[in-house]
Amino acid sequence: GASTTALYYTVHKSIRGDRGYTTRTFFGAFRDNFKAATLPYLIWLAVMIVLGCDAYITYQVLKTGSMKGAFFLVMIAVAIMWSAFLFPYIARFENTVKQTLKNAFLLMVRHLPWSLLLLVILIASALSIYIIPVLLVVIPAVASIVFDFILERLFRRYMSPEDLEREEENDMYAS
Numbered sequence: 001g002a003s004t005t006a007l008y009y010t011v012h013k014s015i016r017g018d019r020g021y022t023t024r025t026f027f028g029a030f031r032d033n034f035k036a037a038t039l040p041y042l043i044w045l046a047v048m049i050v051l052g053c054d055a056y057i058t059y060q061v062l063k064t065g066s067m068k069g070a071f072f073l074v075m076i077a078v079a080i081m082w083s084a085f086l087f088p089y090i091a092r093f094e095n096t097v098k099q100t101l102k103n104a105f106l107l108m109v110r111h112l113p114w115s116l117l118l119l120v121i122l123i124a125s126a127l128s129i130y131i132i133p134v135l136l137v138v139i140p141a142v143a144s145i146v147f148d149f150i151l152e153r154l155f156r157r158y159m160s161p162e163d164l165e166r167e168e169e170n171d172m173y174a175s
Contacts, residue, residue, distance in 0.1 A: 001041020004087040006030035011144045012091070012152065029091065037090050039097050044083055051076045080122060081115040082108050088151045111154055121146055 009029035010022060054072040062070070086104040095103060108115045125143045129136050156164065 001037040001044070001087060001090075002030050002034040004041075004083075005033040005037040005091045007140075007144055008088040008148065008151075009033070009091040011141075011148045033090060036094070036097075036100075037087060040086055040090065040101055043097075043101065044079065044086060047079050048076070051079055077119060078108075081119050084108070084115065084118040084122065084147065085151070088147065088155075092155050107154065107158075114150055114154060118147065118150065 006026050006029035010026040013025055013029075051072055055076055058070065058072045082105055085108045086101070089104045089107065090100060093100070093103070121143055125139045129139050159167070
């Protein structure tokens with residue numbers, strides 16, 4: 001949770017924004033977001049464990065020829081799409097845990113086509129790494145940059161004019 005949040009923050013600020021040193025930015029963001037990201041991560045992890053157990057049961061049911069268990073596979077996809085919004089949301093906004101979980105979920109639902117694209121990117125990334133393991137060095141960085149392009153476009157719609165102005169100011173001073 002905290003590392004994914006720090007990764008998104010670092011990609012946005014250091015790599016795309018050309019502000020500061022990558023390693024220093026990552027560990028600073030990790031430290032700053034550790035508390036904010038850990039509880040949502042534990043909640044997400046609990047959901048994924050339950051869904052993982054359900055997926056195992058689904059697999060056993062599907063082996064019998066019944067399609068009754070496919071629902072849990074869809075729920076796992078929803079949980080993964082939710083996490084694609086959750087940790088970047090924590091990196092960009094400050095809210096209570098409950099509000100963060102809710103807002104990330106609402107963003108995922110409201111921007112469902114983008115959510116599906118993020119899911120496809122994650123699946124393609126995982127398959128690429130599975131097929132060609134050496135891509136583990138490159139694929140996470142590329143996927144993170146693509147995620148930043150997509151999510152920043154969506155997040156900016158929900159930022160106040162003051163926050164947007166502050167972002168522009170920071171970008172101007174970084175150049």
